Amino acid sequence: MFSCKTSPEVGGMGHSVKRKEDARFLHGKGKYTDDVKLPGMLSMVMVRSPYAYAKIKSIDKEKALAIPGVLAVITGEDLAQYNLHWMPTLLSDSQMVLPTDTVMHQSQEVCAVIATDRYIAVDGAEAVDVQYEPMKAIVNPYKALEEDAPLLRPDKEGQKDNHIYHWERGEREKTDAAIAAADVVVKERIHLPRIHVASIETCGIVASYDKDTEKMLIYLTSQAPHAIRTILALVAGHVGLSEEKIRIIAPDIGGGFGGKVPVYPGYVVAIAASFLIGKPVKWIEDRSENLINGFARDYHMDCELAATKDGKIQAFKVSTLADHGYTDSSANPSKYPTGMFSICTGSYDYEHAFAELDAVYTNKAPGGVAYRCSFRVTEAVHAIERMVDKLAAEIGKDPAQLRFENFIKKEQFPYASPLGWSYDSGDYKATLEKAMEMIGYDDYKKEQAEKRAQGKLMGIGICTFTEVVGAGPSKDFDILGIAMFDSAEIRVHPTGKALARFGTKSQGQGHETTYAQILAEELGIPYTDIEIDEGDTDTAPYGLGTYASRSTPTAGAAAAIAARKLKDKGKKIAAHLLEVSEDDIEWEVGKYFVKGAPEKSKTIQEVAFAAYTNIPPGMEPGFEATHYYDPPNLTFPNGAYICVVEVEEETGAIDVKRFVAIDDCGNIINPMIVEGQVHGGLTQGIAPAMYEGIVYDDEGNVLNGTLMDYLVPTAVESPHWETGHTITPSPHHPLGAKGVAESPTVGAPPAIANAIIDALYPLGIKHLDIPITPDKVWEAIQESKAKA
Ligand code: CDP
Known part of the structure; x- marks a missing residue:
């Protein structure tokens, strides 16, 4: 265990000192972007598309401009004069700043109204008359790939269909052969839906151009101000905004979770407006704008896990269809278009693996923006951890025992994973043992047997994940060419x-x-x-x-x-x-x-x-x-999470009785802060597992675009989180530390899903996609009863 070298007054590593901030x-004294008030500042509000896919027939600004205080209505045509109507995404795709002829998803920015204050700008936005010619939206990614599907991105040279890219890693033939020869193969199609970032503070900007100094001062809700400055200079350098003239200040930020990494159209329009008008321009998203634009995940994963009849895992294969919406705006390193998805082989030692992914355009908002894990580890861990539980159920082995028998052993580190990572350190056995001891696993197993005998639905779910964080070594990791030191x-x-x-x-x-x-x-x-x-x-x-x-x-x-x-x-x-x-x-x-x-x-x-x-x-x-x-390698935190649930057969209601999370993030700087990070992450893990998921209708309308109908869990919905640690220091990090913030969001959903499925297993229910809501459970129970 780690022992502190310093006194509590000095407060070095290992001390739970109170947060200085x-x-x-x-005291309510944080200074956020919306708190910035500059002399003469104007306000900007976006006009957004009610349709998921439509031609813009006309934009009539007249009534808006007639409102006293409305100074300008900026359209894509206006920006096109400066070649600013398109911009690159962080993954080298292109995104409209403002459209000149077509809108590609519901709530896309159509034009911007600039006024002397926000109320007038809102009135102005309502007065802009946009005429659309709606078209049949493509919402289902599988349909987007059908031959007769309309081409969504004719603007892209050489683009013949809606397929964006194919990615693969591992050995297809050897993995297929191992699967074909295996005693047991379990298969499942697993979907991780789109969810909102839902940070307390929405995105926003104050752009202030000083014509005398030619400097652009920008206050921005940005998780990556330097990278954004470089990107802005690349996009707008040709109109005179070169990098030394741009200063970005990211003030206090009320939660990012990946949603404050990208450049949004509103940022570019506010900057352009300030540049042209010569006055500060503020744009702050409202809650619904924030909820409807910018989503994580949307992976449809076909998984196959092969093993001997005793449960020795031999091979894993996963083929994914990734719905990126109308542009690939994932914030991924350029050599890793699917992020760190190839961590999907998990915490287990086996030889053969193959992962492939096809990304596709649909009429949805730009996809791939993070929800506390943009690098696709959540998806990867969900795939392998659900499949390991499915295998355990199939061969009738305790899921903890199955994991112990397949874990990478402590002495095998550094471990070369079949899909190319070099895991730095870990003691998976010790971590799971600690979680089992803390929750009282054996007692719960007995209680479950008794409850099952009485016809009650009780489930125990485990997730033993390996994370991959700390991007990253510059030889492999860059964003738009900028090395990730x-x-x-x-x-x-x-x-x-x-x-x-x-x-x-x-x-x-x-x-x-x-x-x-x-x-x-x-x-x-x-x-x-x-x-x-x-x-x-x-x-x-x-x-x-x-x-x-x-x-x-x-x-x-x-x-x-x-x-x-x-x-x-x-x-x-x-x-x-x-x-x-x-x-x-x-x-x-x-x-x-x-x-x-x-x-x-x-x-x-x-x-x-x-x-x-x-x-x-x-x-x-x-x-x-x-x-x-420039790190020599990434760090590989890990964890063992165990969840106990009870499900009410009559209603489908799920009660999370216990949740124990043991994390190993190497040496810990501040245990109290890590505890807080884990609590927040676990709550953001129960969210997609049981509550959150964006629902679209066939026309591409978002059906839950407000917090009235999109349930973000609060303390009321969250169970009492019980946490603990094992410590295996990273051998290459100068402090032996690994990252931690993302781990609980990655580990919690499969632990919860495994527990619920385990509860439902006696009814013959072998899989449900998250979010596993009471109505979904109730329907599955009715279906299984109808079959019986
Ligand atoms: O990049 P981000 O800050 O989101 O994630 P992180 O590196 O996992 O750190 C989150 C917080 O936990 C920071 O305040 C870290 O200093 C703290 N932490 C820690 O005290 N000990 C660790 N081993 C890892 C993180």
């Missing part, structure tokens, strides 16, 4: 207090505290003496931002190494001050001392002062260091 948030810059002031800046951006994860703790651990400067600054592209070092649990594996590592650079410089200064050779200086947290004479010492604060006042001859003054960290 919370005083500001709890991250950065930290530390300045220790003469009085020993410090300022550290990062290329990442917290959206509630507590970076202002945990980064300070990393520096406290390395330098011995109390975490309360260290200010953390993120999100301003004019001041922070370049970095790729915060998403997919990459901050600790990348920027956290950069902080540790930058601090070590400082410590090396400090050693030279300490030797100079203590008048001994550098070789005679030793370090203990917070001070340098002379070997064998610990009373002769200099604190880090004394050394910092000397760095500005009394340096050795020839040394550069100052006490600052920067590091850009």
